[in-house]
Amino acid sequence: MTPRSIPRHQAVERHLRSRIAGLRPGDAIESDAELTALFDVSRMTVRQAAQRLADEGLIYRVPGVGTFVAEPKVHRDMARLRSFTEEMDRRGAVAGSRILTAGIRTGSNDEAAALHLPPGSKVVHVRRLRLADGKPIAIEDVVLPMSCSAVLTEDLEHSSLHDALRALGEQPTSASGTLVAVNAGPEDAELLEVAPGTALLVEERLIVNQEGHPLEKTQTRYAGDEFVFHIALAR
Template sequence: MTTTPPAYVIIERELRKMIAKAQPGDPLPSDAELCRRFGVSRMTARQAVQRLASDGLLYRVSGRGTFVAQTPVHRRINTLLSFTEEMRRRGLKAGSRMLQSGVRAGTDQEVVALQLPVGSLVVAIQRLRLADGVPMAVEHVRLPAVCAGVLEANLEESSLFVALEAIGRTPTQAYGTLTAAAADVQEAQWLNVPTGAPLLIEQRTIHDQADVPVEFTESRYVGGRYLFDIELLRQPG
């Protein structure tokens, strides 16, 4: 006996077929259009769309609609590049939206990562990172307070690495970790994904030309839009 799949699954399958034939940035039917076409409630239509957004296949822009997502950005983790440099190498336009910036007391984790005395001040920068206008990640940057000069740069248009180089602190090497988490309500809003969507979390501490920590950053990437490529070589036993 054949079981009819739930309505949201039927809609999801049809949207997947449309996405397979479309180009990145092409518009997709609105929730209202899906409701009319499939005779379902707005909640059911939204459920199908949110599942595809979680997979990184589409994204929403408030007030404009739903669009086919870019092919996921791949990054090799054995090279230190800024987000701007990574996007440029792939023919994409990097952008940022400043969410917050200023100087405040560093947390225990931040001062340890930057090798600063307890209670030290840090520069705190929070940005939404974009590739061709598509939200890719929420980035939390912490710098020693002596680097506060970078706040004078236009960090919505230019690279933080360039701003650091301008004050004599050239990023040269990094040490980091990768973990995973679920998007909270605020992150979901910024990234245009459902609450609880999978995020790839990269924490890295960057050292300058004198091997002194100059940046501690946590980047929270949308799982389906940004992928890390890893090459492993087997060592003799």
């Protein structure tokens, strides 16, 4: 019997999380009726617990058929500034990268303005295919001021760019940005191993350092069916 001190929907949710951890994508889990009987709760309580897991992308429900374990997605907390490597560590995945571009070039007008540089300034550009457990899930374009050019000597396929920046005395401190949906073009589709036209989420971020100075302008194109973004709002 579930301890009375634990809200019933939380007890059901804990049970389902435990079950999911031992199952594979596509495996069925208990029906609403079975969970109702097991925990001696209402169907509304069961559905409340199941819906939380469905919202997180852990399960999916087929009306009239059952509830099944979903293919795991990568979750991103929009309220916290974390590197890709840190996000993967939190989710129990191994972060990796494939370098697509790493070098110095002339920045665009938008990049120079974002980083508070004179027009025509040189910038550091690092473009990587980001991997989770070896699976491509994002294309990341990072532009940095030339004061950060030493990051190009680091092994950015196996280590964190933010760790490299911290070693230079640059602390990524806060960020602002936007998130929009686009369709994958031919290059996106090839790199992310999805069909052309697949929905992508494109995040633009401007990160500032500990002194409030622009440090990093980043565009990341996420495979839309692989990422779940968590957003917390308060009035």
